[in-house]
Amino acid sequence: MAKFYGAIGYALQEETAPGVWTDRIVEKNYRGDVVLDQRRWQSAEQVNDNLNLDNSISIIADPYAYQNIGNIKYIVWNGATWKIQSISINRPRIILQIGGIYNGERPTKSP
DSSP, rough: EEOOOOOOOEEEEEEETTTTEEEEEEEEEEEEEEOOEEEEOOOOSSOOOEEEOOOOEEEOOOOOHHHGGGGEEEEEEEEEEEEEEEOOOOOEEEEEEEEEEESOOOOOOOO
16 A cells, blocks of 8 residues: 655635635645555547546544545645545544546745
8 A cells, every 4th residue: 555645735714805705725744545546537528638536545634634624625646736526534534535636726835
């Protein structure tokens, strides 16, 4: 079984102005195991097919992960950022099912 160490992105909603809510992205690093490792090409109405992963990564969760489980958006794995398709809880672990490439916001890096 392959090992995992990387960032998981959480989208926490904050009120930036009265009645205006925006996502603040927070990344936390976790370690765990790659439980399932398979890839699937999805045909699309474009020149190139899309690559989707059907991977499952089991992380060792901390209290922050359990409190914000509904806010998990993406995982950074093998140099790419992937969307989370589904989440299952198997204490003390959380199993994340990975889907396609994530193209949303990421936290800004300070120089």
